[in-house]
Amino acid sequence: LERVGRGVRPTAAGRLLAEHAEVISQDLAAAEAALADLREGHTGRVVVRYFASAGAALVAPALVGLRRAHPRVRIDLRLADPAAPLHEVEQGRADLALAVGPDPRPYEGVRLIHLHDDPYDVVLPTH
Structure with a gap:
């Protein structure tokens, strides 16, 4: 700070630092919002x-x-x-x-969920 009359004002270095602090503050707020979105699955x-x-x-x-x-x-x-x-x-x-059919091999840290059974038909000639 530098004296001006009865008051003070920021020096050139102080103004520069304040500008960077504002940018850092905005970036930090954006990062916190992005992390919250990620945590919440958004x-x-x-x-x-x-x-x-x-x-x-x-x-x-x-x-x-x-x-x-x-x-x-x-x-x-x-x-x-x-x-x-x-x-x-x-x-x-x-x-x-997505996988086809049962897999007898155990997989570490993997859970299998049965979705549905596919219907299969055999197509043959009539003669």
Whole structure:
């Protein structure tokens, strides 16, 4: 501070410091808001591994609901081998995976949830 008449005012260095303090304060508030959004599930990224035939039947309808509920969450979709996408989740490279059929191998830290049974038909000629 420097004296001016009966008062004081900031020096050039003080004004510069005040400007930077304001920017830092705004950045800190923005970071705190972003962290709160992330903690509450409003933002973030979900990595999904799926097999091609599940895309239309399972993934597309689920995405509609997820986007509606959490519009700021990024979704990373990637095709996976339908026989073995679970290791992606086990190794932390995916948040969830759609798999076909039971997998007898136990996976560390992975929970399997049965979604539904696919109906299968055999088509044969009539002769």
